[in-house]
Amino acid sequence: MRRLPFVVSLLVVCVSGALVAQMRLVPDAPGRWKPWSFTAFPTVRTQLGARPADVKALEAHLLRLNELIKGIEGIANPIGFSVETSGTLASVSRRELPISGEPALTVRPLPAVLYFGAFNIVEYGTGPKVRREDGGETALLGFFVNEVSLPLFAARDSRVPEFEKLDTDVVRLAKPERDLFGMPRYGSDTIVIKKTDAEIWAPVTMAETLELVARSIDQRLADARDVVTRLQKNHDERTDPGARAKRMAEHKQIAAMLKDPKYLEAMTKADEELARTAADLLPNIAREKAAAAKIEQELADARAKAAGLSAADKAAPACYVSGGTSGTLAISRFRQSPAGGCDPLVRANWSLFNPALPRSAPQLLTIAHFERCLPANNPPRNHAGGCTANMRVLESIDKAALEAWLQ
Secondary structure (H helix, E strand, C coil), X not given: CCCCCHHHHHHHHHHHHHHHHHCEECCCCECCECCCEEECCHHHHHHHCCCHXXXXXXXXXXXXXXXXXXXXXXXXXXXXXXXXXXXXXXXXXXXXXXXXXXXXXXXXXXXXXXXXXXXXXXXXXXXXXXXXXXCCCXXXXXXXXXXXXXXXXXXXXXXXXXXXCCCCCCEECCCECCCECCECEECCCEEEEECCCCCCEEECEHHHHHHHXXXXXXXXXXXXXXXXXXXXXXXXXXXXHHXXXXXXXXXXXXXXXXXXXXXXXXXXXXXXXXXXXXXHHXXXXXXXXXXXXXXXXXXXXXXXXXXXXXXXXXXXXXEECCCCCCCCCCHHHEEECCCCCCEEEEEECHHHCCCCCCCCCCCEXXXXXXXXXXXXXXXXXXXXXXXXXXXXXXXXXXXXXXXXXXX
């Protein structure tokens, strides 16, 4: 990349600094509500099996939610900021197929999201060249509809390290959090509003948990064996006379084309060095074989533990104790609930949705992306929009109307 001369670079920095210095918040400027937009990409419609009538009904529900937000005092007629809201038919966790046990994408309630953004009004320049804008960047607030998996996976420390490489929907239950502005909170950054008394999560049994454990170990075992195979192949190719003869034949062909007598001499010495150092690979091969054997024993232990469970133990809910050495798996960390210091293993509870309702019906609302705006994480600033407006929405929105909006 070409580098700017120092004087030019300094000029760019000075000009940029001047522009930043000329940017001013206008806290008393009347704002506006920008036009509503809604997106339903064809690929997502196909993925979800959403008919045009379903999409139209879904947007109508989002527009009613938009009106609830628009009715909040201080948000309806914004001062110092402008509001932009948009809705979309949501793709499901960027997956084209459901995880085993989940409802088919084409029959489950349609997922959607409404984004709320409060953009500060700013001015640039001075005198007759002053320019006013109400765009740029801001902290968006997300209203997610029918996304039952979202809060579970968004919860801090929800992952099960041993299951990271598996295609599974099993997570650790989030630690309890205090309500936020009178709304129930799940994990650190999601508010969950629903009409049903059913939990958004369902327990995972010990039988299924140990099956996942075995799959995880089996995958690690396959990786370990692959390492052994590659190291052994490298060693054998260095020491096998037939392989060496084949390499030397290729070197002679290349030397004949290059017409360089030194090339063949150099390649011969390099090949001799490969053969001489082949023994250096043996300790690594032995170490990797020992590691694979240890994983084989882990797999046998996991299968034996699963086979030894009674029918009642197999059906019991499972939990996970964090800790241990990174990169290893301890069967003892997977236990039956309840146990002290043990996080319940759960998955999304799809049975909370009423299948008799239209797919477009909003049955679950998750509000997310507010944690960064909480006072502890966002010191007070002289911003009318952004986090200031987001907190006003959460504090002042009609909670009873939100519940009534759900079906």
